[in-house]
Amino acid sequence: MYDCVARKPGASIRAIGHILGLSESDVRDELRHLREMGLVDHDDDHGPRATPDGPELLFERLRSRIEGEYNRKRGQALELRTLLSRTLGDAVLGNSGQASTIHRLNSDTAVEMCLLELAGHARVAVYSMWSEQPIPLTRFHGAVGSVAAQQALDIRFIYPSACIPEHIDEQPQAVTVRSVAQPPITLHLFDSRAAVVAVRGSTRGFAVREPVLVHALEALFAVTWTHGQPLLPQSGSRQTQLPDRDDIALLQLLGEGAKDEQVARALGMSVRTVRRRISLLLTTLDATSRFQAGVLARGRGWV
Known part of the structure; x- marks a missing residue:
């Protein structure tokens, strides 16, 4: 309907119905919907016409709705x-006289040992996210990878976008990784039965087994996950070829939001060459989008 109105401005209701094979009442209903969306201006004297700024108004309306959600x-x-x-806080302070389902972990060693124990007994899922630069947990990742090799675990990691760890390409194959601008807390979940919550800016934490809290x-993890940007594909081999000077410059320009034509002018290349090099970089990084390629390149220290 919109295509017909745009191509034949001012056409009568009957003429539009004849072109589209619709009744006049159906045409009026469709035009009313388009008018409500701001795409069509219609009156009986001049017939329906596409509004020049209709698409932009509709886009702004949709964007406002998405941002509101x-x-x-x-x-x-x-x-x-x-x-x-x-x-x-209430649980920690209020359970001194009974068996507590929340335990203090007063050192990074205590945190790591708790994580290793829980990871070793996981049978369904392991979910982890870090709100700041992740503390190296080589043994934890190894334990998760070992269990994943024996069982079909659902393993998900969330990292801050500005703190993608160097070992991002060495995650166990079964791990799905995403990044968000600022994860709310550092958290590890095991089989929906236990959790470890780290204290921000400290090596201490809490082990939580209270079902309601878990x-x-x-x-909270699920909400953060839905807003995450995927970082690692589920399959496929990773290339190890290092980028040259032009590739690094290209990645930096793309990170600044430059278009292909602007990159081509800055690097003295044709647009076709720029797009070919971008395609090769996506393959090298095992990335499915330019944004993901930029995140992975930063994680490898290329830019």
Whole structure:
């Protein structure tokens, strides 16, 4: 309908119906919907016409709706984080006279040993996210990889976009990795039964086995995961070829938001050559998008 109105501005209702094989009532209904979206201006004297700024207005409306939904979900995540912090504090302070389901971990060694124990007994899923530069947990990753080699675990890691670890390409094959700008907390979940929550800016943490808290933490992870940017593909071999000077310059320009034509002018190449080099870089990095390629290149220290 929109295509017909755009190509034949001012055409009568009857003429549009004849072209599209629709009744006049159906044409009027369709035109009403297009008018409500701001794509068509219609009156009985001049007939329907496509509004010049209709597509832009529709785009802005959709963008506003998407941003509103994102802000709503982000607000829910922040409220959940506040609730969890308050609940965790109340639980730690209020269970001194009974068997506690929350235990303090007073050193990085205690945290790592707890993680190793829980990872070694995982049978269904291991979910981890880091809110700051991840502490090297080679043995933890090794334990997760060992268990994953024996069982079909659902393993998911979330890293801060600015702190992609150097070992990103050495994750176990079964691991799915995403990044977000700022994960809310450092958290590890095991089989929906136990969690380890790290204290920000400290080597201490808490081991949590209270079902209500574990499920709430899992919900927080799920919300963060939905907003994550995938980093590693599930299969396929990784190339080890290092980039040359032009590739590095190209990656830097793409990271600045430059278009293909601007990159071509800056590097003295044709647009076709730029696009070919981008395609090769995507293959080298095992990336499915330019954004993912930029994240992986930064993780490897190329840019």
